[in-house]
Amino acid sequence: MNNIQQIKEKLEVEQKILLEELRGKGTLNTVTNEWEAMPEKMDTEPDANVLADKFEDFDEREAITETLSARLHDIESALKKIQDGTFGNCETCGKSIEEDRLNANPSARTCKEHMNN
Numbered sequence: 001m002n003n004i005q006q007i008k009e010k011l012e013v014e015q016k017i018l019l020e021e022l023r024g025k026g027t028l029n030t031v032t033n034e035w036e037a038m039p040e041k042m043d044t045e046p047d048a049n050v051l052a053d054k055f056e057d058f059d060e061r062e063a064i065t066e067t068l069s070a071r072l073h074d075i076e077s078a079l080k081k082i083q084d085g086t087f088g089n090c091e092t093c094g095k096s097i098e099e100d101r102l103n104a105n106p107s108a109r110t111c112k113e114h115m116n117n
Ligand SMILES: [Zn+2]
Pocket: 090, 091, 092, 093, 094, 095, 110, 111, 112, 113, 114
């Protein structure tokens, strides 16, 4: 793999963007190391409609936080593999992941054959 440095830079850029987005929507639980959606501040007593809206917002934010944090985990694991020298190997069969697949998705964990596992 000759473009590993390029892939690493790409991953680090994406990691930074994800972290920024997560900081706007959630907080990092330092015990579990998982991102959690920020709960609503209830400083006044809202009526039922306002409350329903707030819960909807929270659900949405929770879904986004979950998606972003899953992506972040993939990226961090890919960066760790670069460090360990195991980057680019399929987690299922251990063979090299196709280069075009890695170019499209640098944090891919498996080769094309095992991408749906
Ligand atoms: Zn495989």
